[in-house]
Amino acid sequence: xxxLQQQNALALLSGDEAVALAALDAGVKLGTGYPGTPSTEIxxxxxxxxxxxxWAPNEKVALEVATGVAFAGQRAxxxxxxxxxxxxxxxxxxxxxxxxDGALIVVSxxxxxxxxxxxxxxxxxYALAAGVTMLEPSDSQEAYEFTLRAIEISERWxxxxxxxxxxxxxxxxxxxxxxxxxxxxxxxxxFEHDFPSRVMIPAYARPAHVRLRKTLAQIAxxxxxxxxxxxxxxxxxxxxxxxxxxxxxxxxxxxxASVLKLGMTYPLPIEKMRAFAESVDLCTVIEEGxxxxxxxxxxxxxxxxxxxxxxxxxxxxxxxxxHILEGDETPEPKxxxxxPPALCPxxxxxxxxxxxxxxxxxxxxxxxxxxxxxxxxxxxxxxxxCMGAAIGVGLGLRHALPPEEAKRVVSVLGDSTFxxxxxxxxxxxxxxxxxxxxxxxxLDNGTTAMTGLQEHPGTGRTLDHAATGKVIFENLARSxxxxxxxxxxxxxxxxxxxxxxxxxxxKPELSVVIARRNCLLAARSIREYERCNEHN
Amino acid sequence: MSTTNVVIAGLGGxxxxxxxxxxxxxxxxxxxxxxxxDVHGMSQRGGSVSSDVxxxxxxxxxxxxxxxADFLLVIAxxxxxxxxxxxxxxxxxxxxSVIDASSLPNKKSLNVALLGVLSxxxxxxxxxxxxAIERNLPEKLHEAxxxxxxxxxxxxxx
Numbered sequence: 001x002x003x004l005q006q007q008n009a010l011a012l013l014s015g016d017e018a019v020a021l022a023a024l025d026a027g028v029k030l031g032t033g034y035p036g037t038p039s040t041e042i043x044x045x046x047x048x049x050x051x052x053x054x055w056a057p058n059e060k061v062a063l064e065v066a067t068g069v070a071f072a073g074q075r076a077x078x079x080x081x082x083x084x085x086x087x088x089x090x091x092x093x094x095x096x097x098x099x100x101d102g103a104l105i106v107v108s109x110x111x112x113x114x115x116x117x118x119x120x121x122x123x124x125x126y127a128l129a130a131g132v133t134m135l136e137p138s139d140s141q142e143a144y145e146f147t148l149r150a151i152e153i154s155e156r157w158x159x160x161x162x163x164x165x166x167x168x169x170x171x172x173x174x175x176x177x178x179x180x181x182x183x184x185x186x187x188x189x190x191f192e193h194d195f196p197s198r199v200m201i202p203a204y205a206r207p208a209h210v211r212l213r214k215t216l217a218q219i220a221x222x223x224x225x226x227x228x229x230x231x232x233x234x235x236x237x238x239x240x241x242x243x244x245x246x247x248x249x250x251x252x253x254x255x256x257a258s259v260l261k262l263g264m265t266y267p268l269p270i271e272k273m274r275a276f277a278e279s280v281d282l283c284t285v286i287e288e289g290x291x292x293x294x295x296x297x298x299x300x301x302x303x304x305x306x307x308x309x310x311x312x313x314x315x316x317x318x319x320x321x322x323h324i325l326e327g328d329e330t331p332e333p334k335x336x337x338x339x340p341p342a343l344c345p346x347x348x349x350x351x352x353x354x355x356x357x358x359x360x361x362x363x364x365x366x367x368x369x370x371x372x373x374x375x376x377x378x379x380x381x382x383x384x385x386c387m388g389a390a391i392g393v394g395l396g397l398r399h400a401l402p403p404e405e406a407k408r409v410v411s412v413l414g415d416s417t418f419x420x421x422x423x424x425x426x427x428x429x430x431x432x433x434x435x436x437x438x439x440x441x442x443l444d445n446g447t448t449a450m451t452g453l454q455e456h457p458g459t460g461r462t463l464d465h466a467a468t469g470k471v472i473f474e475n476l477a478r479s480x481x482x483x484x485x486x487x488x489x490x491x492x493x494x495x496x497x498x499x500x501x502x503x504x505x506x507k508p509e510l511s512v513v514i515a516r517r518n519c520l521l522a523a524r525s526i527r528e529y530e531r532c533n534e535h536n
Numbered sequence: 537m538s539t540t541n542v543v544i545a546g547l548g549g550x551x552x553x554x555x556x557x558x559x560x561x562x563x564x565x566x567x568x569x570x571x572x573x574d575v576h577g578m579s580q581r582g583g584s585v586s587s588d589v590x591x592x593x594x595x596x597x598x599x600x601x602x603x604x605a606d607f608l609l610v611i612a613x614x615x616x617x618x619x620x621x622x623x624x625x626x627x628x629x630x631x632x633s634v635i636d637a638s639s640l641p642n643k644k645s646l647n648v649a650l651l652g653v654l655s656x657x658x659x660x661x662x663x664x665x666x667x668a669i670e671r672n673l674p675e676k677l678h679e680a681x682x683x684x685x686x687x688x689x690x691x692x693x694x
Contacts, residue, residue, distance in 0.1 A: 012564045172598035173572040252596040318597045336618045338584025
């Protein structure tokens with residue numbers, strides 16, 4: 001991004017890089033989030049550009065920290081992948097109703113087609129459910145402009161704004177012109193008491209909800225004329241309503257069609273949609289994921305055609321959009337399977353999985369590189385639900401299975417996942433121990449490997465690798481009252497590791513085993529960071 | 537001009553994304569509209585990786601439609617068949633076997649050598665390629681990669 005020193009300069013940027021650049025240009029005070037493909041590069045680039053960016057233990061904490069920044073009259077951006085918003089949903093639903101003094105931008109990076117996710121939920125539903133204003137960019141230029149517009153909207157109406165991106169928008173590189181949107185500078189940081197606006201006890205929350213609905217009605221009216229939605233006048237026989245990445249496929253598949261491309265998709269410009277639909281003989285909605293726009297249009301009595309159900313699954317592309325428009329529902333040819341990812345040769349997780357397989361364990365697993373332990377040759381992971389679920393699911397299995405089987409259950413998760421949402425699971429293990437005891441195995445490779453080697457509170461280094469406070473897992477487990485706490489390197493001592501796991505499984509006690517060895521891909525960098533931090 | 541579609545494919549660690557960055561940068565520097573699409577996430581784990589680069593007067597979708605690639609550049613021999621469907625009828629396949637690997641200054645620069653082959657089919661100048669390679673790689677790798685590019689260009693002219 002070096003070529004972007006000047007305003008109006010052009011550069012080829014990913015959507016993530018473009019959001020980071022906009023955050024810089026807007027004077028965002030703090031960027032926070034939890035790594036998650038395809039959102040991770042936003043904060044990494046914001047940091048590289050000189051912005052203040054930090055990783056939070058999870059998305060809920062990140063959103064809460066960002067909310068505090070906005071309460072202080074400053075601008076904050078929070079980034080996460082789509083499933084991260086599930087974790088952050090609790091603060092989201094209430095902060096939607098709270099009067100902000102600064103700006104709060106929540107970036108949700110959805111993953112239709114699941115390039116690297118456990119589900120393909122459509123987070124546009126969150127905007128509707130929580131009453132949060134939402135913008136959807138369709139390329140990097142819009143990612144840049146919409147981030148600035150989102151900040152403007154957030155400050156004007158004192159509400160959080162959801163910037164909903166998808167894998168293709170986050171990771172595709174397209175040309176960005178800097179400085180196309182300018183917004184007023186942020187005011188000074190300040191705090192004033194305003195109990196009814198920010199303290200959501202029922203007496204204050206009731207009027208706050210009414211206020212939100214009034215604000216959304218104002219934003220909806222504004223959106224009818226806003227420049228965020230674009231109409232392309234083409235043929236009067238076919239009109240297409242679309243948003244996000246799908247817009248690009250529509251333009252390529254049907255260059256002659258009239259198009260209403262929605263940039264703000266909550267609250268929707270319903271009357272604009274109605275007028276557009278009435279201006280053409282046939283109006284079709286082309287959208288990736290759930291029939292969100294279709295349902296909204298039909299609820300408002302707008303006659304629109306929708307894609308058949310099969311197009312709800314996976315990503316759209318130009319060819320699929322062509323098929324939708326042609327009414328072609330023939331089964332789509334499957335892409336030739338490529339080489340699947342695998343644990344790297346020399347990966348420290350390998351030795352751990354070899355033992356779990358050998359001991360015929362029932363493995364309640366989790367999300368990270370080590371999820372690859374489900375594939376051959378290991379096939380040593382039995383469940384994967386969501387971040388941190390290994391512990392709860394493992395405990396549930398222990399409670400329900402007969403003792404001989406319960407004794408084989410192990411909860412396995414990685415270091416970053418443990419910090420993200422495993423700690424409350426560990427508390428549950430101590431509070432409600434199964435009769436057979438339980439074993440928690442933390443695969444600590446010293447990094448958030450799967451998303452590209454990010455730091456976390458267990459590494460003792462910040463986003464930009466400087467030394468900071470460190471959560472020491474073994475101390476945490478001991479302080480919570482776990483009977484048996486062990487740290488071991490299974491690669492260096494495979495036999496000792498096997499013996500240790502077996503002895504923990506045999507005891508009706510609580511055990512935490514930390515398998516510690518740095519990720520092979522990160523090891524050299526980690527040594528370098530440690531050396532730098534020692535000198536500073 | 538119409539859109540030129542290039543698919544670059546290989547395995548994690550082979551420099552697929554770096555090669556597509558260089559190609560996209562050459563087209564960008566020539567003042568063309570450019571889009572580039574790849575999916576990150578699992579690629580570091582040695583799995584299949586591919587990247588689409590499209591350039592022309594105006595590009596909409598960042599992805600090359602299946603069967604629409606004018607050029608398919610493959611860095612790993614075992615990824616040729618996996619990606620063949622992306623090639624347009626009459627499209628050009630550039631396979632790793634066109635380069636004598638033993639002649640490369642280092643085997644990691646095969647990606648750039650194959651760009652050298654591709655360069656014979658495109659209208660960008662050698663100077664433009666050189667500049668893009670230098671912009672996208674650290675200085676210590678410039679010499680080896682420019683040498684690999686020249687080797688690829690010579691192989692492409694045969």
